[in-house]
Amino acid sequence: MMPRVLVDGQASDRVAALDRGLGYGDGLFETIRFAGAEAPLWARHMQRLDEGCRRLRLPMPDPAVLLAEARTASQGMDHAVVRITLTRGSGARGYAPPAQPRPTRIVAAFEPPPFDGPAQSGGIRVRLCALRLAPQPLLAGLKHLNRLEQVLARAEWDDPAIAEGLLCDTGGLAICATAANLFAVYAGKLTTPALDRCGVAGVARAEILAARPQAQVRPILLAELRQADELFLSSSVRGILPVRELDGHAFAVGPVTRALQAHWRALGF
Amino acid sequence: MMPRVLVDGQASDRVAALDRGLGYGDGLFETIRFAGAEAPLWARHMQRLDEGCRRLRLPMPDPAVLLAEARTASQGMDHAVVRITLTRGSGARGYAPPAQPRPTRIVAAFEPPPFDGPAQSGGIRVRLCALRLAPQPLLAGLKHLNRLEQVLARAEWDDPAIAEGLLCDTGGLAICATAANLFAVYAGKLTTPALDRCGVAGVARAEILAARPQAQVRPILLAELRQADELFLSSSVRGILPVRELDGHAFAVGPVTRALQAHWRALGF
Numbered sequence: 213m214m215p216r217v218l219v220d221g222q223a224s225d226r227v228a229a230l231d232r233g234l235g236y237g238d239g240l241f242e243t244i245r246f247a248g249a250e251a252p253l254w255a256r257h258m259q260r261l262d263e264g265c266r267r268l269r270l271p272m273p274d275p276a277v278l279l280a281e282a283r284t285a286s287q288g289m290d291h292a293v294v295r296i297t298l299t300r301g302s303g304a305r306g307y308a309p310p311a312q313p314r315p316t317r318i319v320a321a322f323e324p325p326p327f328d329g330p331a332q333s334g335g336i337r338v339r340l341c342a343l344r345l346a347p348q349p350l351l352a353g354l355k356h357l358n359r360l361e362q363v364l365a366r367a368e369w370d371d372p373a374i375a376e377g378l379l380c381d382t383g384g385l386a387i388c389a390t391a392a393n394l395f396a397v398y399a400g401k402l403t404t405p406a407l408d409r410c411g412v413a414g415v416a417r418a419e420i421l422a423a424r425p426q427a428q429v430r431p432i433l434l435a436e437l438r439q440a441d442e443l444f445l446s447s448s449v450r451g452i453l454p455v456r457e458l459d460g461h462a463f464a465v466g467p468v469t470r471a472l473q474a475h476w477r478a479l480g481f
Numbered sequence: 482m483m484p485r486v487l488v489d490g491q492a493s494d495r496v497a498a499l500d501r502g503l504g505y506g507d508g509l510f511e512t513i514r515f516a517g518a519e520a521p522l523w524a525r526h527m528q529r530l531d532e533g534c535r536r537l538r539l540p541m542p543d544p545a546v547l548l549a550e551a552r553t554a555s556q557g558m559d560h561a562v563v564r565i566t567l568t569r570g571s572g573a574r575g576y577a578p579p580a581q582p583r584p585t586r587i588v589a590a591f592e593p594p595p596f597d598g599p600a601q602s603g604g605i606r607v608r609l610c611a612l613r614l615a616p617q618p619l620l621a622g623l624k625h626l627n628r629l630e631q632v633l634a635r636a637e638w639d640d641p642a643i644a645e646g647l648l649c650d651t652g653g654l655a656i657c658a659t660a661a662n663l664f665a666v667y668a669g670k671l672t673t674p675a676l677d678r679c680g681v682a683g684v685a686r687a688e689i690l691a692a693r694p695q696a697q698v699r700p701i702l703l704a705e706l707r708q709a710d711e712l713f714l715s716s717s718v719r720g721i722l723p724v725r726e727l728d729g730h731a732f733a734v735g736p737v738t739r740a741l742q743a744h745w746r747a748l749g750f
Contacts, residue, residue, distance in 0.1 A: 215574075217498050226495035227503065229486050229587045234496065234566065236628035237506030243574075268629075269636065295574065297503070300632075305484075305512075305564065305591050307628065307635035307659055318498045322574050346615035346679075347651065350633055358627035359505035359576065360537075363569075364619055366576035367538065382616065390576055410615075 216285045217320040221277070231316055233299025236307065237357035239315075240264040241297040242415075245324060245449050245481060248290065249283050252479040253448050256415040261298065264354045270300060270315055278319070286321035291481075293324045293449050299357070327451055327481055332473065335456030335465050336375035336445070338389065340434075341365040344382045345410040353413035366390045376445060378434075378458060381410050386434045389445050392453065393417040394432075397442035397468045402427040416446035423475055442466035451476045485554045486589040490546070500585055502568025505576065506626035508584075509533040510566040511684075514593060514718050514750060515555050520563070521748040522717050523548065525684040530567065533623045539569060539584055547588070555590035560750075562593045562718050568626070596720055596750055601742065604725030604734050605644035605714070607658065609703075610634040613651045616678035624681050635659045645714060647703075647727060650679050655703045661714035661722065662686040664696075665706055666737045671696040685715035692744055711735035720745045 217225045232238035242257045251257070258275045265272040278296055286292035297318040303310035326332075343365040351358070365377050376389040387405050388394050393414040395404045402424050407413045421427055437443060443455035443463050452473045454465040486494040501507035511526045520526070527544045534541040547565055555561035566587040572579035595601075612634040620627070634646050645658040656674050657663050662683040664673045671693050676682045690696055706712060712724035712732050721742045723734040 215499065219498055225498050227498045229488055229494050229496045229566075230484065230589060231503065232632075234500065234503040234568070234587075234626070235510075236632050237626055238629060238632050241504070268633075293574070297498075299503070305562070307631045308639075309632060309636050311639075318503075320499060343619060346617035348615035348630065350612060351629060356629055357503070357506055358629045360507060360620060360625055360627045361617065362576045363501075363505050363507050363578060364537075367578050370577075370580075 215320045215322045217318065218281050218285055220317050221281055227316060227318065228302050230302050231299055232301060232303060233297065233316060233357055238309070239297060239299030239357045240268065240270070241295060241355055241357060243449055244282065244294045244296065246282065246286050246292045246294055247481050250480065251282070251294070252481055253415050253419055254279065256418050257448070260355065260413070260415055260418070261296070264356065265298070267354060268356065269309070270298065270313065273298065273315065273317060278317070281317070281319040282321070285319050289321060291324045291327070292321045294319060294321050297357070325450055331375060331453055332451060335454035337373055337457040338376045338378055338445070338455050338459070339369055339374050340459040341368050341377040341379050341390070343368065343379065345379050345387055347381055347383070347409035349409055352410050353407050355412050362390045375453070380434050384434055386432045386437055387411040392445035392447040392450065395420065395444050395446060396432065396437055396440035397466060398440060400468065402468055403432060404429055405432045406430055414446060415448045416451070420446055420472060423472070442469050444469045451481070484589045484591045486587065487550050487554055489586050490550055496585055496587065497571050499571050500568055501570060501572060502566065502585060502626055507578070508566060508568030508626045509537065509539070510564060510624055510626060512718055513551065513563045513565065515551065515561045515563055516750050517559065518552050519749065520551070521750055522684050522688055525687050526717070529624065529682070529684055529687070530565070533625065534567070536623060537625065538578070539567065539582065542567065542584065542586060547586070550586070550588040554588050558590060560593045560596070561590045564589050564591065566626070594719055600644060600722055601720060604723035606642060606726040607645045607647050607714070607724050607728070608638055608643050609728040610637050610646040610648050610659070612637065612648065614648050614656050614679040616650055616652070618678055621679050622676050622682035631659045644722070649703050653703055655701050655706055656680040658714050661716040661719065664689065664713050664715060665701065665709035666711035666735060667709060669737065671737055672701060673698055674701045675699055683715060684717045685720070689715055689741060692741070711738050713738045720750070
């Protein structure tokens with residue numbers, strides 16, 4: 213099925229060729245899983261988008277308008293992934309942002325990947341990517357449109373048996389996967405990398421941290437991951453993905469991971 | 482005047498809303514100054530685009546096709562700036578690049594900025610940007626579409642008396658301006674920052690290095706710039722721009738800068 217797309221609220225699959233989203237990656241996006249007309253993590257997606265708009269100095273669109281457009285794009289689909297892209301719109305040539313930007317909204321609905329399949333039950337194999345994320349505190353955490361690092365990292369492998377790639381920063385800290393966040397469990401203690409220098413602060417990660425307020429957010433060295441009792445990835449699109457192998461090292465799927473999967477099922481996806 | 486735009490060779494100002502150029506900044510661009518039907522630095526632009534395609538694993542378009550499209554877009558203009566954007570085209574959702582990409586070409590002609598005005602004769606004022614460039618060797622030197630650092634740096638000021646902003650990396654090395662390269666002269670010796678960790682390797686910079694093979698390419702600390710006898714910026718769109726003030730420190734416009742301006746005029750712009 214071709215994705216259904218709205219641009220600025222109108223059914224259209226075209227945008228201005230000189231939009232700054234394309235010219236400079238000047239914008240943000242959210243990738244949101246819907247079950248029918250509802251997106252259980254909607255409020256968290258809007259919270260992150262609002263934070264991104266604040267940091268990039270973009271006007272935040274009305275969430276009610278975005279929700280209506282997401283429902284229109286995904287109408288008739290039992291389950292959908294809706295991508296909302298917000299750019300700074302068109303403007304004069306050059307990096308200087310226009311004083312009064314007129315942002316472009318693109319809302320597109322896609323068939324979702326499995327949410328409760330073999331990856332979620334048996335776990336996934338993850339490789340270690342050679343690419344190292346460059347620390348840029350001004351962009352860290354944001355889901356912005358500058359994603360060449362993720363594209364290059366994802367291009368490092370094409371073995372379909374490998375579901376994800378782990379990314380470290382240039383200092384040897386484990387940060388996240390190409391399209392998911394990372395959690396490790398040490399003696400029952402849930403831990404996830406700090407993302408104040410690079411990486412995307414996922415909405416699924418935010419949900420987990422809210423559900424487990426005792427969880428620790430701190431720098432995690434790659435070498436520490438081998439000592440973890442459990443490892444899993446979180447994604448607002450794919451849920452909780454146990455890691456059964458990282459870079460040749462095997463992990464068991466443990467009780468903290470299973471408990472969070474139960475939490476996820478209860479969210480209403 | 483509205484810019485004239487061709488998309489994949491057809492007169493059009495629209496592209497697919499799901500193009501990876503917009504979705505991820507997955508692509509490259511060149512900004513090329515034309516004098517009538519000729520672009521004196523055309524071969525160097527094509528060389529950089531080819532290098533970018535090789536590093537991002539994009540198929541390089543036929544330069545003859547690009548030149549024909551650039552001439553069509555800029556037809557009737559005495560002078561023009563032509564922006565050529567090349568993206569990885571559309572594909573399935575997700576970072577994984579399609580195995581057989583069908584790139585999108587966008588060729589747009591704009592009115593050029595002055596080439597031999599007060600900025601070139603008297604020099605410009607440059608500020609020091611607070612943003613620090615994040616070192617990413619896999620993308621360093623390329624004119625790719627991930628330009629949020631430049632957008633944020635350029636948004637730091639709106640005083641029209643300040644023409645450019647100098648960017649350092651996180652290690653305190655001077656790298657480049659938001660949209661130009663940096664040269665310093667020490668006791669007659671031309672010097673420019675190494676760009677193997679961040680920054681864009683400009684086509685004007687390449688022309689200068691070819692014209693002055695004795696020039697030194699090395700890491701330059703910000704603190705060293707104050708000791709320079711001459712400072713200037715290079716841009717394929719604006720030529721050689723003497724720096725008369727950097728962050729409150731004054732510089733004279735010297736003979737090396739003037740000799741390179743003469744070289745520039747002889748190129749045929």
